Amino acid sequence: MNYKINHEGDLVLITFEGDLIGEENGPEIIEAVNDTLSNDIIKCAVDITDVRYINSSGIGVLITILTKFRNKGGEVILVNPSDHVKKLLAITKLNAIFTVVDSIADAKKELNK
Secondary structure (H helix, E strand, O other): OEEEEEEEOOEEEEEEEEEEOHHHHHHHHHHHHHHHHHOOOOEEEEEEEEEEEEOHHHHHHHHHHHHHHHHOOOEEEEEOOOHHHHHHHHHOOHHHOOEEEOOHHHHHHHHOO
């Protein structure tokens, strides 16, 4: 799995590609999230457009990101999950916990309400 973290003003955009398997990069992703939160950035969009597969550890990474942002009064929005990932979110009922939108532009609008 590859990931990128970009800061755009008061928003952080985390982009994942490939298989979201938390064992590999999970700790370093969470460390980057902690650094972001220490800079008082509490809005986060997670672009999962190019994620083919998520395992339980990957779900754990997403939940940890969400928890950390919400504990600081912030929010996390998932952007453009594939049909396979949408089904996984529905089965695990995570679609009731995460806000899911179709584009980064939609995420920015939602986060700036």
